[in-house]
Amino acid sequence: MLFHNIAIIGSDGKTKKNMNVRIDGAFIASIEPxxxxxxxxxxxxxxxxxxxxxxxxxxxxxNHSHVPMTLTRGYGEELALEDWLYKRIFPFEALLTEEDVYWGSMLGIAEMLRSGTVSFTDMYMRIQGIFRAVMETGIKASLSNGLTGDDTTVLEETAWYRETEQMRRDAEASDGRVIANASLHAQYTSVPALVRAIADYARENNLRMHVHLSETEHEHEQCKELHGKTPTTYFTELGLFDVPTTAAHAIYIEGEDYDLLRDQGVTLCHMPSSNLKIGSGLADVKSWRDHGIRVTIGTDGAGSNNNLDMIEEVTLASYLAKGIHRDPLLFSTGELLTFATRNGALAQGREDTGLLEPGFRADLAVVDMNALHFQPMYDYGTSLFTNANASDVALTMVDGRILYRDGEFTTIDIEKVIWNVYRVRDEKLAQLNA
Ligand SMILES: [Zn+2]
Known part of the structure; x- marks a missing residue:
């Protein structure tokens, strides 16, 4: 396939117009004027x-999602976090079958492809349903079940263990599109022995780690009271970061946390919409970057965002940093693009993608810059995280295969997906109200 006479953007954020980009199989073969x-x-x-x-x-x-949570999008708005979780989300999720999770994932993946996303890092449950959706749609993903438990929990006897073991086997047969991760839900939903057990399991089986870290002030301060140390120090001492880790949110990290995270190569994932919507706070991404920590961007689940639109997320990350630090130079287009593409690929352990260069995998998106809100056009690159929105994405390609183009999905029957998510919604509401 040949993208003819197209503008491209480099990892420095600079635009080159009038280029020919040739795709050969799953890879970018050449880029020439x-x-x-x-x-x-x-x-x-x-x-x-x-x-x-x-x-x-x-x-x-x-780099951080709970993709089946599309099923709870808009369910429980205008509630405080505790009520939202304990009165709405947890009871609803407890009823979900693997099949329900599949339909929620299909909707989430469609939305991601529609908005230019080629890969996601996910934490949920009944994850074989997500795996099936990933394999059918052609997107890439790093999948995991988020472990929770207390002093009575034996790792090998959990649904977590069963699903993670199965995912490791499934991933082997996925041509590298799916990577199995280990994941711990959070410090406050586990105990030290369990953290040590999952850290050992990840190290022995060569898995990457995914975890929620210091998302709320309450959890951060409570950890300090209970253990006399921050969640970052606590996890470090228990060996959780001994394998390559992506930690989500990190709003309240402080002091030595920064150096500990950098020295252990922990990637942080920023999700400004979720942080704002559920009132968690504002992460200081400039400090992450200044300490040499790898920065990535995620959407979180559709229950707390409420969309899976990475363009909006990156734009918001950019504007928040500008406002917090009163510095319009935070961040450059090149940096923002790197956060949302190459850094995410590296965090997933995918060295061969995330860059628009010959030899790299053709995991690409096309943004149509003809809409009214781009006019008059001065520069394509700097218009990306200022003017563009998800509906400007015209094409999404994974491993050289077009999965979305001009309103059409090539691997998803979207009407069937929407019919089924309504069916799941109505079934669960009927069960909850019975
Ligand atoms: Zn999350």
Whole structure:
């Protein structure tokens, strides 16, 4: 396939216009300046994409999500966090079957593909339902069940263990599209012995770790009271960060936490919409970056966002940093793009993607810059995280395969998906109200 006469953006954020980008199989074969008229041979090629007025970017890596939570989108608005979780979300989730999780995942993945996301890092339960959706749709994912438990929990006897073991086998047969992770839900939903057990399991089985870290002031301060140390120090001492880890939120990290996270190569994931909507607070991403910590962006679940739109998330991250530090130079387009693409790929352990360069995997998105809100156009690159929104994404490609183009999904029957998520919603509400 040839993207003909298209603008591209480099990891430095600089735009190059009038380029030809050739895809060969799953990889980017070449990127060259075009002489903007199609040759006769190119006109006969059926896979030539007219890129005029469009920007080709590396696809987004959504580095923290709970993808089946699309099923609870809008369920329990205008409630305080405790009531939202304990009165709405947990009772609803307790009723979900693997099949329900599959339908919620299909909807979430459709929304991600619709908005240029090529891979996501997820934490949920009944994760074989998510695996099935990932395999059918063609997206990439790092999947895990978030472990919770107390002093009576034996790791090998949990649903977590069963699902994680199964996911390791499933991932082996996924051509590298799915990576099995170990994940711990959080410090406050576990106990030290369990943290040690999951850390040992991850190390022995060579798995990456995923965890919620210092998301609320309450959990952060309570850990200090209970254990005399911050969650970061607590996890460090228990060995949780001995394997490559992505930690989500990290709003309340402080003092030595920064150096501990950097020295152990922990990636932090920023989710400004969720942090704001559920009133958790404001993460200081500039300090993360200044301490040399790898920064990534995620959407969190659709229950607390409420969308899975990475363009909105990156734009919000940019504007918040500008406002908090009163510095309009935070962050450059190149940095923002790196947070949302290459850094996410590296956090997932995918060295061969996340960059728009020959030899890298063709995990890409096309943003159509012809809409009214781009006019008049000065620069494609700097318009990405200022003017663009999810509906401007015209095409999403994973491993050289087009999964979304101009309103159509190539692997998803979206009407069937929507019919089924309504069916699941109505079934669960009937059960809850019985
Ligand atoms: Zn989360």
């Amino acid at each position: 075009c002489n903007c008229d199609l040759t006769d041979a190119q006109k006969r090629e059926k896979d030539v994409y007219d890129g005029s007025g469009k920007l080709l970017i590396p696809g987004f890596f959504n």
